Amino acid sequence: MLHGQIDALIKDAIQSAFNQAAEFTIDAPKNPEHGDFATNAAMVLTKLVQKPPRVIAEALAEQLRSHSQVIAKVEVAGPGFINITVTREALYQTVRDVLAAGDRFGQQEKPQGKKVLVEYVSANPTGPLHLGHARGAFVGDAVSRLLQAAGFAVTREFYTNDVGNQVNILARSIYLRYRELFGENITLDKDAYPGAYVIDIAKVLKEEDGDKWLTASEDEWRPRCLAIGLRENLKGIRESLEIAGIQIDSWFSEGSLHEQNRISELITSYRKLGMLYEAERAEGTDEKIRREDSKAANYAHQQKGGTFLRTAQFGDEEDRILVRANGEPVYLAADLAYHKTKFDRGFDWMIDVFGADHSGHIPRIRAGMRALELDDKKLQFVCVQMVRLIRNGQEVKFSKRSGQIYLLSDLIEEIGSDAARFIFLMRAPDTQFDFDLDLAIKQSSDNPVFYTQYGHARMATLLRRAEEAGKSFGGLARLSDEALAKLVLPEERNMLKKMGLFPDVVMRSALSLEPHRMLHYCQDLIGEFHTYFTKYRHTERVISDDALLTEGRLAMVAALKQTLHNALSLLGISAPEYMHAPEEKAE
RNA sequence: GCGCGGUUAGCUCAGUUGGAUAGAGCGUUGGCCUCCGGAGCCAAAGGUCACAGGUUCGAAUCCUGUACCGCGCACCA
Structure with a gap:
């Protein structure tokens, strides 16, 4: 392609004029007087070559002028820019190139030979996907598509937190709603899931199993409620992703890590590497970090000691607990085991798309991988910032507590998946922005x-x-x-x-x-x-x-x-x- | 208190990784249909790139500090 040709010609010119290699940029200037392409190559070379930029530029220009079939005119301008005007024939060739490549135009023809894992959404299977998941989902999907076009072998993965506290609460919420369906007056626990979808799941349970759990003990009903809750929620999540056009290749279950003893293996590895210690609290934590106004202070009474990982040696703020005093591993342990599998599975580049509210995890995961002597540079995190939803010029507030949530599926139904995608992808991932629903619906030029x-x-x-x-x-x-x-x-x-x-x-x-x-x-x-x-x-x-x-x-x-x-x-x-x-x- | 992200036109946001006169859309004002789609186009007005230093040929962009906004700082996930 033309851009690539110019790039190669400049490299050659630098090589033959100065026997050097340099990182330069090629711009397409907005000012037509500056030609079709402009490069800063001469300015970049000033330090290496020890000559004034304009002198270097002239030498490079001389080299470039010899390629008259592609380059029509070369001028040195300003502090040392080289402005290149290409021949009309070269431009006409791009028309042929585009038409010849067809749907594949823009895609890298030769593979990069690298395996990339993109992890995104990874929402808790405790409820439907809502607006809070949308941006990460669209960004993850788009990044995957782009990397694929760039020639990488891409796997798109969804990590499911299908064990632990949250899903237990879900199970309990379902069970309460189930009893309610049989006419019982219930009071939801204060941390229970209040959403209407829980009632729907309870109805499915009633349909499939009748009243058989009414007299059962918690040990009996819980596995069933948990299983049906996961099944129904994951089904809903899959459906939402599908209507939003978001693809997932691989569903990775946290439970599978437990089943395959990945977590205990990980802990053994850390122990062999001397990265663990038993203590009441993390070593080296001082009162400066655990301030009154830190959230940690509110939960201090729940901290009973256990096995700690020396993440502070690798850039984390403090060491993190991996296993509680009662022998139960914490969430981080599973997450580290999960990330280790990414390395084990041979990926060359691993990308996590996180919401801004999870950015705090990044140093821990990096530290955990480095403690295993893995190269954490292969890990990259894309943090998508919060989005404010605007309707009628007013911010729309949501609260999970009151069950006031705006679902991803509602969004798609309201504005269509093209508009949703476009607007979420239009902004740089790391900036917050306002999502104007009225504008998105409008079928006019403002949109x-x-x-x-x-x-x-x-x-x-x-x-x-x-x-x-x-x-x-x-x-x-x-x-x-x-x-x-x-x-x-x-x-x-x-x-x-x-x-x-x-x-x-x-x-x-x-x-x-x-x-x-x-x-x-x-x-x-x-x-x-x-x-x-x-x-x-x-x-x-x-x-x-x-x-x-x-x-x-x-x-x-x-x-x-x-x-x-x-x-x-x-x-x-x-x-x-x-x-x-x-x-x-x-x- | 600490960490991450942000601060650019009235509003919402870009800014090609340090380059030439800082851009687009919306909004405002004024123009353009004998026409292949006016769902469009053109023009004007609108800027101390949050602030203060520093780095160099050159800074919206890099480094330091300050101010404000958002998110986070749990043995929840």
Whole structure:
């Protein structure tokens, strides 16, 4: 691709002029006077070469000028920028490249040869997915898709906390609701799950088992309530993910770690490495850390000592307990055992998508892995920040306590999965933002989702119109150089150039784990097209009596449409061929 | 008190990893349909990039400190 070619040429130039290698950037400048591509290579080299940047730039420019089939003009400007203008032929080649690659345009053709695990959602199976899970779910899904396109072998995993306190509380909540269904007056425990879905699960239990648990002891009913609770909740979670278009390849059960003794194995490993000690409390904790206003103080009375892991040696604030005094491992022990399996399973890169409220876990997990002498640089965490939901210009508040939750499935039903995805992915993961429901529903230009999809539909219509007029685009095989040579407008040049940047955008979005870059690219590309389309609607129409010109422009439109389609589908957003006009508002 | 994230136009957010004159959408004001989709486009107004230092050819971007906002700081998961 063009960007890659330029990159290679600059590398060669640096090599042959100075016998060096350097990290430089290639920009597509917004100012057209600065050419199609600009590089800071000369400025980066000043320290290595010990010469003024402009001198270096001139030397590199001289090298670059020899590649006249790709590069038309090279200029040195400002403090030492090298501005490169490419030949029209090179730009025309990207049209052919796009059409030849089709749906695979933008994807890395050669595999990276690396296995990546992306873990996301990992919601407790104690209830349905709600808005709090949505952002992480969409980001995790999009990051996975991007990494796949970048040539990685990706596994998408959901870790299920199917043992422990929370699910026991769920079991108990179900049982209480079950008794209620038989006419009993119940009082929910204060930590019980109040949601209506618990009643639904209780109904299923009643349907399947009748009244057989009414007289049973807790030891008897609990396993059954737990099992049916997990089954029903996981079923609901799967359904929600499916309607949201979020894929999961692998469901990893915390319970399986216990069954396979992974946790006791882990503890043995730590013990052999001398990383454990028995104590009443973590060594070295002082009162400064355990302040009155720290949350820890509120639970001090529950701390009874046990086996500690020396995480403080590896960057954690303090050592963490792994096994309680009664021999029961804590959640962290299972989580560390889980993360160890990621290394055991041979992944080269492991990504956890966390909500901001779990960011506190990161140092512990890293420390736990380093204590096992594993390379924690292979672990990477994407923290998605909180989202405020806005309706009618007001923040919508939720509270689990009162059962006031907004479900992921409700969101999809209300605004559709394309809009939900687009809006969640539009923002950088690590910034908070306001999610405006009214805007998302609006089928108008204020809504970036529709703006972008509309652009795609508009291109599709153009190709349909051409077909109706008997001037349909004949495809790559029949595309002639003469037709492409007709693309001479500055806007056309710009769009061709942007299109050529797409594979680079995919790589950048993937490697930086920032899907929003892709959507900004989409909006940018589509904006160019809308401008072009409107500006020339009277003078330079795509479909005209000039057969060659029409062929060239249709080829460009087909390539643009393909690029936009690929960009959107890489994020799981649909690219419609046709969109219905909104109904006129009756006034 | 400590840790993580944030602070850029009236609002919501970008800013290509340190580059050229800081951008987009919405909102405001004013324009553009004999037309391949006006669901669009063009133009104008709007900025002390939170504040103060520092690093260098060059800082919204990097380092330090301060202020404010969010999240977290449990032997819950």
